[in-house]
Amino acid sequence: MKAITWHGKGDMRCETVPDPKIEDGRDAIIKVSACAICGSDLHLMNGIIPSMESGDIVGHECMGEVVEVGRDNKALKVGDRVVVPFTIACGECFFCAKGFFSGCERSNPNAKLAAKLWGHSPAGLFGYSHLLGGYSGGQAEYVRVPFADVGPIKVPDGMSDEQALFLSDIFPTGYMGAEFCDIQRGDTIAVWGCGPVGQMAIRSAFLLGAERVIAIDTVPERLAMARDGGAETLDFHEVDVYDEIQSRTHGRGADACIDAVGTEADATASFDSVLDRIKTATFMGTDRPHVLRQAINCCRNFGTVSIIGVYGGFLDKIPFGSAINRGLTFRMAQTPVQRYLPMLMERIQKGEIDPSFVITHRAGLEDAPDLYKTFRDKKDGCIKVVLKP
Template identity: 60%
Template sequence: MKALVWHGKQDVRYETMPDPEIEDGRDAIIKVTSCAICGSDLHLFHNFMPGMMPGDILGHETMGEVVEVGKDNKALKPGDRVAIPFQITCGECEQCRKGNFSVCERTNRKAKLAEAAFGRTTAGLFGYTHLTGGYAGGQAEYLRVPFADHTHIKVPDSIPDEQALFLTDILPTGWQAAVWCDIEPTDTVAIWGAGPVGQMAIRSAILLGAKQVVSIDFLPERLSMAAAAGAITINPGEESVKERLDALTDGKGPEKCIDAVGMESHSQILPEHLYDRTKQTFMLETDRPHVLREMILLCRAGGILSVPGVYGGVLDKIPFGALMNKGLTLRTGQTHVKRWTDELIELIEDGALDPSFVVTHKAPLSEGPSMYPKFESRKDNCIKVMLKPEMEAA
């Protein structure tokens, strides 16, 4: 089969790889009909996340058709149309029984590596470093799905790929970020980052009844997309985030703040930016946490910080004293995808939510290596890339 393969920093290749095979009775093999490039994939593209090895297949936003199932898999059959959550879940461990699917205790086959990095293991993830199991990803023509009798979302025929694909990651990620804010009708929700996850968080916060939603980003095309959903927009390159948020909240700051940026945030404050870049260069810091710092300082006392943005390692100069003394609540973690998918499917079918708006570029899988830098640089207003293996013959 053909797949997108990681070979090092900014080196993604379209190569022939061995076809996946059934390895366990709970497995399934799917023929990929659609996959996507995620902002989290860019962390791998820049080699910011440890644990990648040359030859690893990328991708964790994938859907398709079941073509083969293991002998113990009674939940699926060939022909089923499924979206695949980005985390692999057993459905049986203590964490899965609680709905904490992103920290499944059984699916990370390299749990010792995760324990060394994080103190405890997390779930296995598709296409996302050997810290999370080293599983092949879904930017490929075929994907083996371990624990597939639980690691799947059955997709109704009424929902096209352009909508269903995003049930695998960015839609439930934005939804969870908003749910964790405990939004009340009087709340202002400020969302840093208007990329795909930020866009989903904006729409989720509006659906959940926020008084006003504020989108903060540098890119006009992203802010236009946010404004189209009903968000107030702030471009930090053109105005002070603090002054504008104060003006919108009678000087008190937003009650709820969402970091949809994560480890590669950019600061307009030159000393802060140079500090983080220097620390990264000398491997004294792995992540640039400008947004997290700013949220802590600007959030209203007693507020909630929700962090869906991915962080990989060690941060510096976090104003933890402000977080503690202001009585802020911090909620974060990889998304528990299957906890939310039933209600999200219902919202899509009812027409209340259409995640397909985020797709700005569709391309054959073979163009994946050229789409990575385009997505990274936002050329041609590129906000979300959808890859279609079946386009190869066109």
């Protein structure tokens, strides 16, 4: 089969690789009908996620048709059309039983490796390093889905692939980021990053009752899409974000702030972001948390900072004194996608949101290596790429 593979920093390829096979009775094999390049995949391309190996198949946003089912899987049958959560979960352990599927205790075979870095291991993820299980990803013609009697959800007739695809990751992630804000009537929510996850967070904040959303980015196409979703926008190269948010909230600050950027924040936004870039380039730091610092300072007293951008290591110079003295609440997670799927599927069916609004580019797998670069470099108005194997 054809698949997108990683071969080192900046080296993504479309190659022929062996077809996946059933390895466990609960597995299923999915013939991929649509997959996507995620902003998190750019962290892989940029070489900042450890434990990648040459030839690893990437991708964690996919859906398709079931073509083979393990003998113990009673939830799916051949021919079912499903969307696959990026978090892999057994459905039975302590965390799965509580709905915290991204904390699954059984799905990461390399849990000891992850625990050395983070203290405990999260769930395994598709196509996202050996630290998180070494699972082959979904940017391919076929993908093996472990614990497939728990994760994938059937897509109803009449719902297009493009409407359903983003239930795999970015829609639940953006929605979770807004849900973490505990939005009350009249609230103002600030969202850093108007990429695909940020766009979903903006619209989810309005779905959950926000009165205003202030969206921060510098890419014109992203800012325009945010305005189309009802947000006020700030270009961080044109204004002082802190001063502008203070002005627009009568000096109080945003009721909640969503960091939808994560580890690779723009390295030209401010002095501290330049310093972050120097530290990571010289191996004196692991992440570039400029946005998180700014979100903390822009949040009102006793507000919430919601973190859905990916961070990997040890964050430097975080203003924790501000957070503790002003009573801030922090909420963050890799999204327990299975927890959100039925409810978000229903919202799509009711017409409350059509997640396909975010798509700007469609292509086949063979075009993916070039589109990785287009997406990374923010060229050609690229916000979201969907691949059709």
